[in-house]
Amino acid sequence: MDMGSLLHQFLQQLINGISLGSIYALIALGYTMIYGILKLINFAHGDIYMLGAYFGFVATTMLGFSFVPAIIFAMVGAAIAGIIIERIAYRPMRNAPRIAILITAIGVSFLLEYGMMLIATPQPRTFPAVFAADVYHFGPLVVNSQQIVILVSAIILMAILTYIVQYTKIGKAMRAVSFDTDAARLMGINIDRVISATFALGSALAAAGGVLVGIYYNSIDPLMGMVPGIKAFVAAVLGGIGIIPGAMVGGIILGVVEAMVSGFISSTFRDAAAFGILIIILLYKPAGIFGKNVREKV
Amino acid sequence: MKRVSKALAALVCASLLTAGLIGCGGEKNADTIKVGANLELTGGSATFGISSKNAIDLAFKELNDKGGINGKKLELVVADNKSEAAEAANAMQKLISQDNVVAVIGPNLSSSVIAASAINNGAKVPDITPMGTNPNITVDPDTGKTRDFNYRTCFIDPFQGTVMATFAKDGLNAGSAAILIDNSSDYAKGLAQFFKENFVKNGGTVTAEESYLQKDTDFKATLTKIKAGNPDFLYVPGYYQEVGMIVKQARELGMRMPIAGGDGWDSAKLPEIAGAASLNNTYFSSLYSPDDASDINKNFVAAYEKAYGSKPDVFAALSYDSALLVAEAIKNAGSAEPAKISEALAKINGFQGVSGTVTFDAQHNPVKSAVILEYVDGKQALKTKINP
Numbered sequence: 001m002d003m004g005s006l007l008h009q010f011l012q013q014l015i016n017g018i019s020l021g022s023i024y025a026l027i028a029l030g031y032t033m034i035y036g037i038l039k040l041i042n043f044a045h046g047d048i049y050m051l052g053a054y055f056g057f058v059a060t061t062m063l064g065f066s067f068v069p070a071i072i073f074a075m076v077g078a079a080i081a082g083i084i085i086e087r088i089a090y091r092p093m094r095n096a097p098r099i100a101i102l103i104t105a106i107g108v109s110f111l112l113e114y115g116m117m118l119i120a121t122p123q124p125r126t127f128p129a130v131f132a133a134d135v136y137h138f139g140p141l142v143v144n145s146q147q148i149v150i151l152v153s154a155i156i157l158m159a160i161l162t163y164i165v166q167y168t169k170i171g172k173a174m175r176a177v178s179f180d181t182d183a184a185r186l187m188g189i190n191i192d193r194v195i196s197a198t199f200a201l202g203s204a205l206a207a208a209g210g211v212l213v214g215i216y217y218n219s220i221d222p223l224m225g226m227v228p229g230i231k232a233f234v235a236a237v238l239g240g241i242g243i244i245p246g247a248m249v250g251g252i253i254l255g256v257v258e259a260m261v262s263g264f265i266s267s268t269f270r271d272a273a274a275f276g277i278l279i280i281i282l283l284y285k286p287a288g289i290f291g292k293n294v295r296e297k298v
Numbered sequence: 299m300k301r302v303s304k305a306l307a308a309l310v311c312a313s314l315l316t317a318g319l320i321g322c323g324g325e326k327n328a329d330t331i332k333v334g335a336n337l338e339l340t341g342g343s344a345t346f347g348i349s350s351k352n353a354i355d356l357a358f359k360e361l362n363d364k365g366g367i368n369g370k371k372l373e374l375v376v377a378d379n380k381s382e383a384a385e386a387a388n389a390m391q392k393l394i395s396q397d398n399v400v401a402v403i404g405p406n407l408s409s410s411v412i413a414a415s416a417i418n419n420g421a422k423v424p425d426i427t428p429m430g431t432n433p434n435i436t437v438d439p440d441t442g443k444t445r446d447f448n449y450r451t452c453f454i455d456p457f458q459g460t461v462m463a464t465f466a467k468d469g470l471n472a473g474s475a476a477i478l479i480d481n482s483s484d485y486a487k488g489l490a491q492f493f494k495e496n497f498v499k500n501g502g503t504v505t506a507e508e509s510y511l512q513k514d515t516d517f518k519a520t521l522t523k524i525k526a527g528n529p530d531f532l533y534v535p536g537y538y539q540e541v542g543m544i545v546k547q548a549r550e551l552g553m554r555m556p557i558a559g560g561d562g563w564d565s566a567k568l569p570e571i572a573g574a575a576s577l578n579n580t581y582f583s584s585l586y587s588p589d590d591a592s593d594i595n596k597n598f599v600a601a602y603e604k605a606y607g608s609k610p611d612v613f614a615a616l617s618y619d620s621a622l623l624v625a626e627a628i629k630n631a632g633s634a635e636p637a638k639i640s641e642a643l644a645k646i647n648g649f650q651g652v653s654g655t656v657t658f659d660a661q662h663n664p665v666k667s668a669v670i671l672e673y674v675d676g677k678q679a680l681k682t683k684i685n686p
């Protein structure tokens with residue numbers, strides 16, 4: 001293979017990887033926010049993403065919404081689901097040992113997966129094409145409109161999130177709770193309200209990811225959250241769990257690594273590479289890429 | 299707490315007792331013959347199992363309306379294997395040990411049939427798979443011996459792979475091909491192996507051999523790699539769920555070459571997932587076309603359309619034939635003993651089914667012809683018929 005075509009392939013894989021990675025990033029953000037506040041690995045988070053995809057499916061097929069209203073509908077629906085899950089399953093366990101909450105999270109995950117199977121049947125559903133997949137050619141490179149929409153939506157959502165966390169009152173409260181829960185409580189911050197807001201925000205982002213994936217691959221099923229949920233967890237750890245920019249960067253890196261491994265080594269090693277990264281990070285830099293210098297956590 | 303645990307114990311005892319009673323009661327001297335169906339009613343290949351169940355129900359209803367077999371009615375007991383190999387083994391165990399069926403139809407997926415075969419062979423209950431095409435279903439690969447209690451109604455993988463290699467070379471003038479294999483499926487690996495052998499033997503070159511796993515959703519990286527090799531033809535012998543996404547994503551990447559696969563493509567979901575336009579210039583090998591002009595097929599298509607409102611797919615046709623074969627074997631054996639049914643199945647010769655004539659060879663494989671179907675604007679059309 002000559003250098004030119006190798007470069008083209010590399011760039012095409014970069015495009016493939018970034019669009020896959022921005023979805024991992026959206027899910028990883030929710031993981032990392034919840035961890036930052038509660039020190040809880042919310043294993044049900046991948047299933048919130050699935051829930052969001054189904055909300056989007058209902059909005060587009062049954063209610064006839066177009067893309068933007070559908071994604072907002074899914075985000076609001078998932079945010080409410082996130083608040084309810086936190087209220088019912090996690091809040092009573094607030095002072096229980098860490099392992100008990102972790103097991104509860106796994107239980108919630110199964111409840112969502114198999115509950116959805118009961119309601120929606122286990123058959124994969126075909127997501128309607130809410131906008132056409134136009135294909136653009138830049139020389140030998142191919143990008144389609146869906147990849148652009150995924151990337152742009154992810155960037156907009158991350159920008160909104162950064163604004164909320166950095167510049168609003170609730171964002172400041174979140175940072176305070178993450179930094180020191182007890183001190184924040186003593187300063188008169190309503191901890192429960194902050195935690196609810198965190199769950200709402202994280203769940204809404206995952207739901208947006210779910211709808212985008214539904215449109216991109218046009219197929220959703222009740223177990224679709226399992227693997228992306230774990231991959232997003234790897235992304236969150238890679239960037240430094242609890243750190244918001246870390247989740248974004250971790251997601252993109254993971255997506256690009258997967259695409260490069262599939263493209264230049266073998267698709268069989270793709271998942272091995274993803275989890276290999278997790279092991280290496282845990283061995284050599286357990287705090288993640290952004291773990292050392294950035295102290296501020298949410 | 300104490301009272302609760304006592305109540306719980308009583309409940310457990312009661313349910314055990316009931317289970318025991320159901321287990322031992324009422325099996326002998328029944329005026330029905332119980333036949334099991336181990337099918338993919340849910341999961342990634344659910345449309346296969348649902349078609350099978352519809353067709354078997356239809357076959358049994360028609361036979362029972364004519365008075366049944368040997369004066370007894372046929373009764374179908376269905377178990378769901380969720381399109382998974384481990385669940386297929388569980389379903390087989392349940393059908394044989396709890397429901398006491400005399401023969402089993404299904405599963406359709408090769409991996410599932412192979413996983414379940416140890417159970418029905420151990421219990422000496424014959425199993426006939428409508429669509430399990432992997433050679434190892436009827437022949438144990440370790441010993442090379444025929445499995446006594448496994449039969450199939452379809453032809454085997456070598457034939458599907460060989461037929462597609464011939465068609466790619468002669469029908470589409472393809473000089474080079476890339477292969478994308480579902481690595482979690484014995485079926486896909488079998489087809490790919492025989493496609494490759496025959497394509498290379500006929501003078502073609504294979505530019506890439508890549509793989510994926512069931513439930514993968516992103517194939518763009520792998521497809522980009524395949525595209526770089528610039529093949530004339532892409533062979534994807536997987537199942538419709540992933541194949542739909544592969545075809546869609548390949549077309550999005552600007553890959554316009556013919557894409558082809560095996561009978562795992564035969565599902566109404568495929569045009570939904572891939573989109574009708576992306577599916578143009580794709581082909582698959584199959585055992586059956588509803589356009590086949592034989593009388594028995596015309597009657598079957600009419601009855602199936604009347605009952606279910608759609609044309610039968612290949613799974614329905616082969617399952618219908620499987621049901622008729624089991625009934626024929628019970629009739630020839632003059633008994634509903636599983637071992638005798640199995641002996642009678644092995645002796646079937648020149649049986650006329652909707653998918654052609656069935657005669658089992660020494661490996662319990664039928665010898666029959668194949669068809670190549672083409673997707674034209676989301677609809678299947680008969681392209682050509684290839685004889686063994």
